Amino acid sequence: MKTTALYFSATYTTKRVVEAVAAELSKETVTYDITNDSSSDAVTIPSDELLVVGVPVYAGRVPAMAVERLRRFKGDNTPAVVIAVYGNRHYDDAVLELHDIMKECGFRTVAAGAFVAQHSIFPKVGTARPDTEDFADIRMFVEKTAAQLAADFGEIEIPGNRPYKVPGGIPIWPTASRKCTGCGACARLCPTGAIDTSSPRGVDKKKCIKCGRCIVVCPKRARRFYGIKYSIAAARFNNAFATRRANEMWFAEKK
Ligand SMILES: Cc1cc2nc3c(=O)[nH]c(=O)nc-3n(C[C@H](O)[C@H](O)[C@H](O)COP(=O)(O)O)c2cc1C
Ligand code: SF4
Ligand code: SF4
Numbered sequence: 146m147k148t149t150a151l152y153f154s155a156t157y158t159t160k161r162v163v164e165a166v167a168a169e170l171s172k173e174t175v176t177y178d179i180t181n182d183s184s185s186d187a188v189t190i191p192s193d194e195l196l197v198v199g200v201p202v203y204a205g206r207v208p209a210m211a212v213e214r215l216r217r218f219k220g221d222n223t224p225a226v227v228i229a230v231y232g233n234r235h236y237d238d239a240v241l242e243l244h245d246i247m248k249e250c251g252f253r254t255v256a257a258g259a260f261v262a263q264h265s266i267f268p269k270v271g272t273a274r275p276d277t278e279d280f281a282d283i284r285m286f287v288e289k290t291a292a293q294l295a296a297d298f299g300e301i302e303i304p305g306n307r308p309y310k311v312p313g314g315i316p317i318w319p320t321a322s323r324k325c326t327g328c329g330a331c332a333r334l335c336p337t338g339a340i341d342t343s344s345p346r347g348v349d350k351k352k353c354i355k356c357g358r359c360i361v362v363c364p365k366r367a368r369r370f371y372g373i374k375y376s377i378a379a380a381r382f383n384n385a386f387a388t389r390r391a392n393e394m395w396f397a398e399k400k
Contacts, residue, residue: 146294149190150176151218152199153211155336155356158262159230162275162283163199166226166258169287171195179214180336180358192221195294196252198243199228201265203354204312205237210336210354212246220251224298226290227257232264233271234386240395241305254301256290258283259393265357266317266370267382282392289396298397317375318353319360321346324367331359331368 148171154160160178167174177188190196196218200211207215207229225247229239236259244254260279264270275283321331325346332340339352340359346367348359360368370379 146171147173147194149196150174153179155180155358156265156361159199159201162228162230162260163197165283166287167197185217187217187219189219190223192223196223196225198225200243202229202231202236202239205310206312207239207242215246218250223252224255225252227254229259230262233261233390238305238309241303242309244303255293255298255397257303257395258286261390261392267379269383270386286394293396297400299400301395301397303395315378317370318348318350319368319370320348321367324365326365330362334362335359
């Protein structure tokens with residue numbers, strides 16, 4: 146089955162999960178990375194193909210920037226595998242929201258998953274995930290999804306609430322230390338254009354979505370969240386969400 150892999154992924158964990166699922170399900174895959182792609186050109190995926198779509202969870206929701214970018218993908222009652230990748234706190238309403246968005250765009254969810262990855266703001270939570278155990282879960286998810294696709298399938302029940310959670314946030318933004326050489330990699334790869342190439346140590350607080358990409362792409366490890374507010378939040382967060390959470394999966398009913 147020809148498959149489209151579609152993801153928003155600032156620190157590349159969602160990319161890894163979506164690509165692993167798509168590669169296990171199909172030998173013929175077309176990939177769309179919408180993290181830095183603001184194109185509005187419509188892409189239609191016909192009913193005899195498959196979509197594997199993934200987003201990270203931001204404050205229990207689909208990242209607002211991803212919502213806009215997902216809407217140009219249109220299905221024709223096309224099956225979709227819906228994935229949210231989250232940092233070991235909780236996915237809240239994000240899987241349900243992603244399912245709803247894709248349904249509005251003409252897709253029917255055959256399977257959905259909430260997979261755990263390293264937290265992109267608090268990397269001591271979920272550190273180095275997805276790991277070997279997670280990829281074993283991903284293989285099991287793919288096997289069950291393939292069985293669903295081979296049969297006729299109906300509705301799917303996904304946990305979450307409507308209206309969705311109202312996203313909150315903490316007043317922290319990443320900046321660079323004196324180790325910054327001004328190479329500009331962070332500015333080029335920032336999904337929102339929040340870093341000025343001529344002074345890349347700073348950040349435009351109005352544009353920054355705290356996605357963490359500038360931190361992971363900096364070759365000098367110069368960028369991170371600094372300051373007392375971050376340290377306090379990190380200490381609380383690391384303590385509250387230290388226990389390893391399991392990946393969760395849901396499948397449509399068999400007809
Ligand atoms: C702004 C922001 C909000 C986040 N909110 C949540 C959350 O509500 N629950 C959670 O478990 N992880 C949360 N995370 C962590 C990410 O979901 C997680 O690190 C994910 O793997 C990032 O995906 P990516 O590597 O594809 O960017 C948040 C991360 C960011 C940047
Ligand atoms: S400046 Fe903000 S939006 Fe840009 S990559 Fe860094 S965290 Fe993401
Ligand atoms: S990627 Fe790092 S070294 Fe390069 S400009 Fe950005 S902060 Fe400076």
